[in-house]
Amino acid sequence: MKAILSHTAGPPSTLKLEDIDKPVPGPKDVLVKINIAALNFFDSLIIEDLYQFKPPRPFSPAAEMAGTIESIGAEVSAFKPGDRVCGYNTSGCAREYITIRPAALSHIPEGVSDEQAASIMVTYGTSYHALKDRGDLKPGETLAVLGASGGVGQAAVELGKLMGAKVIACASTDDKLEFCRECGADEVVNYSKEDLKNRLKELTDGKGVDVIYDPVGGPLSESAFRAIGYLGRFLVIGFAIGEIPKIPLNLPLLKSADIRGVFWGAFTAHDKKGNQENISQLLAWLADGTLKPHMDSIFPLAETAAAIEKITARDVKGKVLIQI
Ligand SMILES: NC(=O)c1ccc[n+]([C@@H]2O[C@H](COP(=O)([O-])OP(=O)(O)OC[C@H]3O[C@@H](n4cnc5c(N)ncnc54)[C@H](OP(=O)(O)O)[C@@H]3O)[C@@H](O)[C@H]2O)c1
16 A cells, blocks of 8 residues: 655655555454545644654654545444544554554544545644633633634634634734635734734723634744733644743733643543544534535645645645545
8 A cells, every 4th residue: 555654754855655565453443444634733743753742653644534444353343344434543644544443533424525524633623622621712702813724723713603702813914814704703913914912902992812722832922912811711722833932920810811731632532532522513513514624735645745845834724635
């Protein structure tokens, strides 16, 4: 079978397309023929050994996928050959087949495409967990989303609206902000041209933002935090800009505000039932058309390196997919 492999730590140009043996599922595993794999920003980190997970080499990037079950281990009862499934696996999906534990899989509902199903696990899974379980976002509250046109950001905009918040999308170009409006954002801030703190205060009539969703980091984090409201919640999602910010602790004190870490991967391990409920809800919203994940682009497997480079070039609106 064909697989994209990382043999040494390095940029996307180090990835190789190779022929390797098709895996055989163990008694507790399932063999999935992958149709679509999806990339995330962290794929650019994991191949460089800069991510918290360091899979043994050689490994394939791409942490989520959709496909069809080809065979099952003797002890598997929840799935059968022919079932359409989507799943999350930290890495290993940029290849034709994967053996995976059934707990990492969900059935794809009728009417949902493989492209849609592969698009929601990490981005919508993270953003729903962040806003619901960590952010306690309530209807009528204000939500500011940084990096709002990116993978997790776009999902946060869409889910924030669905949860009844007034959503302020913040991004670096007018083109990206136009896209955020199409995804449902009520207000927009271009943080490459406007002062983030002042604009967020203006847009909340001086009251400050209730929940801030930050997957970008760097200097933007403190600017946004300075516009948080009384009892606000600041959700630490990631540091796409490449710099981990240091927030002066007088700022949360002055607003009685919380800084709340969000690590979806840990949530999937610590609260399997809670995560499964969240994913089932997201798949149901996909099936009835409530959620509409945006696909930025779809690359053939052989061009996985170019797909990851598009993400690091800050040139993505929504998801980047790999057609296996
Ligand atoms: N905590 C969790 O559980 C969790 C789960 C998934 C992802 N994450 C993290 O969330 C962050 C975003 O992930 P994503 O998949 O949404 O990424 P993405 O699609 O590439 O979006 C990231 C956004 O960050 C902004 N950005 C600023 N500087 C950037 C740079 N140097 N390179 C790329 N983007 C830059 C871009 O928006 P502008 O150009 O508008 O600034 C971009 O749209 C990553 O740090 C990722 O590791 C965390």
